[in-house]
Structure formats: structure tokens, C-alpha cells
Amino acid sequence: MYGYITPDKSNLLNKDFLLFRAFYCGICKTTAKYLGNIPRFTTNYDITFLSVFLHAYLSNIPEFSSQNCILNPFKKKQIAQPNSLLKDIVYLNIILASNNIKDKIIDKDGIKYNTASFLISKHYKKSKAALPEIDEIIKEEYKQLLMLEKENSPSLDRTSDCFGKMLLRCVISIIKKHKGNYQDINLKNLFYNLGKYIYYMDALDDLKDDYKHKRYNPFLIKFNNYSKREQFIKDNKSDIEYVVNITINQIIESFNRLIIGEGRDLLSNIIYYGLRRKFGLIMTTNKKQHKEKI
Amino acid sequence: MGQNPYEVLQIADDASMDEIDASYRRLRAKYSEDRFLEGEEGRIGAVNLTNLDNAYSEIVRIRSKENIQYEYGSDLGEIDRMIKDGNLEGAQAELDKMSSRPAHWHFLQSIIFYKKGWYDESRAQLKLALNLDPNNTQYQTALSRLEQVMANATANPYTMGTPQDMQGTPIPPDNSMGLGNCCTTLCLLDCCCNMLRCF
Numbered sequence: 001m002y003g004y005i006t007p008d009k010s011n012l013l014n015k016d017f018l019l020f021r022a023f024y025c026g027i028c029k030t031t032a033k034y035l036g037n038i039p040r041f042t043t044n045y046d047i048t049f050l051s052v053f054l055h056a057y058l059s060n061i062p063e064f065s066s067q068n069c070i071l072n073p074f075k076k077k078q079i080a081q082p083n084s085l086l087k088d089i090v091y092l093n094i095i096l097a098s099n100n101i102k103d104k105i106i107d108k109d110g111i112k113y114n115t116a117s118f119l120i121s122k123h124y125k126k127s128k129a130a131l132p133e134i135d136e137i138i139k140e141e142y143k144q145l146l147m148l149e150k151e152n153s154p155s156l157d158r159t160s161d162c163f164g165k166m167l168l169r170c171v172i173s174i175i176k177k178h179k180g181n182y183q184d185i186n187l188k189n190l191f192y193n194l195g196k197y198i199y200y201m202d203a204l205d206d207l208k209d210d211y212k213h214k215r216y217n218p219f220l221i222k223f224n225n226y227s228k229r230e231q232f233i234k235d236n237k238s239d240i241e242y243v244v245n246i247t248i249n250q251i252i253e254s255f256n257r258l259i260i261g262e263g264r265d266l267l268s269n270i271i272y273y274g275l276r277r278k279f280g281l282i283m284t285t286n287k288k289q290h291k292e293k294i
Numbered sequence: 295m296g297q298n299p300y301e302v303l304q305i306a307d308d309a310s311m312d313e314i315d316a317s318y319r320r321l322r323a324k325y326s327e328d329r330f331l332e333g334e335e336g337r338i339g340a341v342n343l344t345n346l347d348n349a350y351s352e353i354v355r356i357r358s359k360e361n362i363q364y365e366y367g368s369d370l371g372e373i374d375r376m377i378k379d380g381n382l383e384g385a386q387a388e389l390d391k392m393s394s395r396p397a398h399w400h401f402l403q404s405i406i407f408y409k410k411g412w413y414d415e416s417r418a419q420l421k422l423a424l425n426l427d428p429n430n431t432q433y434q435t436a437l438s439r440l441e442q443v444m445a446n447a448t449a450n451p452y453t454m455g456t457p458q459d460m461q462g463t464p465i466p467p468d469n470s471m472g473l474g475n476c477c478t479t480l481c482l483l484d485c486c487c488n489m490l491r492c493f
Contacts, residue, residue, distance in 0.1 A: 155414070155415065156414045157407070157411075157412035157413070157414050157415045158412075158415075161412070164411070189411070192411055193411065196411075241445070241447065242413075242414075242417065242441060242445045243413060243414045243445075245445040245446070245447045246413045246440075246444050246445040247413070248447075249444060249445065249446070249449060249454065250411070252451045252454050252455070253454045253455030254455070256451075256452075256453075256454055256455045256456045257455055257456070268451075271451070272451035272452070273451075276447065
């Protein structure tokens with residue numbers, strides 16, 4: 001995934017920051033344990049959010065233990081210990097990353113992506129074998145998305161629908177496997193809209209590059225008046241804000257209707273403040289947002 | 295019974311609504327007096343009066359249904375019911391079949407998109423409906439709710455979609471919408487949908 005689902009640090013309590021970090025490191029360490037050191041670079045904030053959410057939703061509290069890390073060998077941190085759910089999330093992450101990279105190769109053919117794809121090809125095979133259903137889902141939805149891109153679809157809903165469904169179906173598949181309630185309507189609405197949100201953020205973040213390299217971008221096709229990024233955003237501000245804000249509000253509402261105990265504070269920081277903050281940054285600055293560190 | 299309601303009202307099948315009303319009033323006055331006559335005549339008068347009332351309401355019912363079909367090209371009430379039952383695919387298929395696309399067609403399409411979570415398309419259809427029928431308050435309300443309530447970027451995230459959002463202190467309906475309560479809007483869209491049945 002991309003890194004658009006992040007906590008809002010100015011509203012974040014220290015205990016929640018530590019929890020988020022424990023999960024972030026937990027993903028990284030679990031990746032190392034089951035797949036080796038190389039694919040650890042795929043760890044990101046979005047999958048960390050998903051991991052916190054799924055543990056909370058399934059009332060599956062991982063064990064935490066104090067450990068150090070290669071990147072910071074002298075400081076011990078609380079880190080979530082591997083469990084079967086975390087393992088599946090790591091596999092899911094690798095499958096998502098690999099397919100995302102493949103999608104990028106199709107339209108960017110950069111050496112960076114080819115290398116990345118090569119680096120994790122072995123781990124991708126292993127993850128695919130562990131979660132074949134998820135690989136199917138992701139391939140299916142990417143295929144649909146590619147088709148819409150080829151016909152230059154001007155519909156924001158039609159394209160983002162693929163991404164919404166992809167995330168939703170992956171999450172449902174994992175919850176089903178871990179015997180949780182996967183039929184909750186609010187759960188479905190939350191992840192469908194979260195997938196759409198990620199798609200919109202990515203498209204808005206890439207406006208400039210996509211225009212320069214004449215790549216497909218639903219916003220460019222829909223409004224068709226690009227000259228400079230700032231101007232484009234200014235001209236279409238109300239339309240862009242409408243579609244993203246309504247998506248964010250849907251996520252918030254669905255989240256409020258879900259029963260989640262442990263971890264709710266951290267999750268609500270991300271959902272209440274993090275999403276709106278990220279969108280605000282994307283609309284007001286030209287800096288790429290998915291690389292931002294918290 | 296099974297009588298032709300137009301025969302009961304002593305008018306032609308294609309009589310205008312005014313003619314129907316006039317004939318109804320005339321016959322009703324007559325039968326109302328007849329039923330106080332003695333013996334068999336009084337009994338027939340009472341029966342006639344009942345038949346007349348039934349026939350009149352039957353004609354009104356048929357006429358209003360025809361009106362919808364005339365105006366919208368098909369029975370949109372059926373599509374409304376399908377949307378209500380959650381059969382979005384069925385409703386979409388019915389909408390696709392229709393050749394004429396009046397304002398209300400776009401309104402129903404907007405509701406289907408809304409229920410699917412396609413908010414951008416939903417708004418676009420609502421705007422099309424408003425273009426065709428600019429003074430329709432139903433569409434105007436739905437559009438302003440969609441833009442100002444559902445997409446409100448400053449709505450309080452802690453209460454959105456929760457029961458507190460719908461209770462609270464009684465405030466005028468327009469202000470309570472400002473709480474960012476999408477549920478209310480959904481209800482509203484549903485109500486609009488229901489109103490079709492009343493035609």
C-alpha cells in the first residue's frame with residue numbers, strides 16, 4: 001500500500017504512538033522472521049493501521065516484548081510479537097506490494113520498480129501460496145482497473161471502486177480465515193471507502209508526474225484543465241473536496257458504529273484526524289505525501 | 295360488482311378529470327336524495343351511492359397511475375420498491391431499459407449510485423435531475439444535503455453516525471443536519487423515494 005493512512009501526531013497520545021510503533025516494528029520483525037530481511041522494506045503505515053485494526057476488531061491482543069532493531073541497535077522498544085494474524089497480514093502486504101509494483105512497471109518501467117519486483121519475487125511466491133485467495137482478488141481488481149485506465153474512464157467512482165473492492169475483499173478474506181464477523185455492514189462500508197480514499201490520495205499525489213508522463217489519472221481526465229498543479233487544485237477544489245470529504249465521512253461514520261475495545265484510541269486518531277490531515281496536506285502542498293515520516 | 299367505473303359515472307372512457315368530477319357531484323347529489331325514498335327505490339339509491347363512490351376512487355387511482363407512466367415512461371414505483379428492498383442491480387437494469395430519461399429517472403439513478411457508495415456519480419445525476427426540473431424542492435434538498443452535510447469537512451468526528459447525533463437538544467431540522475449526520479440524509483433520500491408511491 002502507499003502510506004496515506006497515518007496518525008495525526010499533533011493529536012496523538014504518547015501511549016498510542018508507542019502502540020503504533022510497536023505494530024510497525026512488529027510487521028517488520030514478522031516479515032524478517034517468515035520471509036527474511038530483504039522484504040522488510042515493504043513495511044508501511046497503511047499496513048500498520050490495518051494490523052492495529054484487525055487485532056482490535058478480532059480482539060486478538062498480541063504479546064509485546066522489549067527488543068532492539070538493526071536500525072537502532074542500542075535502544076530497546078516494545079514490539080508486537082509474531083502471531084498467526086500478523087503472519088497473514090505480512091503475507092497480504094507482500095502480495096499487495098508486489099502487485100502494486102507490477103502495476104507501476106506497466107506504466108512507469110523504471111529500473112527502481114524492476115529491481116524491487118525482482119527482490120521480492122521469491123517472497124511473493126511464498127505469500128501467494130499461503131494466501132491464494134487474496135492473490136486472486138488483487139489480480140482480478142487490478143485487471144479491472146487496468147481495463148478502465150485503458151479506456152480512459154473519466155469516472156472517479158468507477159476506477160476507485162476497484163480499489164475499494166480490493167481492500168474490502170482482502171480484509172474480509174483475512175477476517176473470515178480468523179473466524180471473525182465478516183458480514184458487518186459497517187466493516188464493509190469502512191474498508192470499501194478506505195480503499196477509495198487511498199486511490200484518490202494516490203491519484204492526487206501523482207497529478208504532476210502523471211501529467212508529465214501522459215499517464216492515466218482519473219482527476220486529469222475528469223477535469224481536463226491541467227496546466228500547473230496548484231492551479232489545477234484551485235480550479236477544481238470544490239469538486240475534489242466533495243468527493244474526498246464524503247468518502248472520509250463515510251469511513252468515520254462506519255468506524256463509529258463498530259464495536260472496538262482495545263486500540264480504539266489509536267484507531268480513532270488515525271480515522272478522525274489522520275485522514276483529513278493527509279488530504280489537507282495533499283491539497284495545499286506540492287510535496288509528495290506518501291513518504292512523510294511520523 | 296365488476297362494473298366499468300366509467301359506466302357507473304355515466305361518462306366516456308376518455309373524459310377529462312373535470313367532466314368526471316362534475317358527473318360525480320351531480321350523481322352523488324341525486325343518489326343522496328334517492329336513498330331516503332321509501333321501499334325498493336331507497337335501497338337502490340343507497341347501493342348506487344356506494345357504487346358511485348367506489349367507481350370514483352377507482353378512476354382516480356387509475357388516472358394517477360397513468361399520469362406517472364405518461365410522465366416517466368414506465369412504472370417508476372416498481373423501481374422505487376426495488377431500491378427500497380436493496381435490489382440495486384434489478385433497479386439498475388430496469389432503469390437502463392427505459393428509453394426516456396426525465397428528471398425523475400436521474401433522481402432514481404442518483405439514489406442507486408448513492409447506495410452503492412458512488413458519491414460523485416450520485417451528485418452528477420442529481421444535478422442532471424435539477425437541470426431538467428430546476429424548481430423541484432426534493433432534488434434541491436437532496437443536493438444540498440449531499441454537498442453540505444455529507445461532505446462536510448468540519449463535522450465533529452466523535453458524534454458522526456452515532457445515536458447522539460440524532461438525539462441531542464431539539465433544534466430546527468436544518469441545523470441538526472449540520473452535525474454531519476449522513477444517516478439523516480439517507481433517510482431523506484429514502485423518504486423522497488417513498489413519496490413516489492403517494493402519486
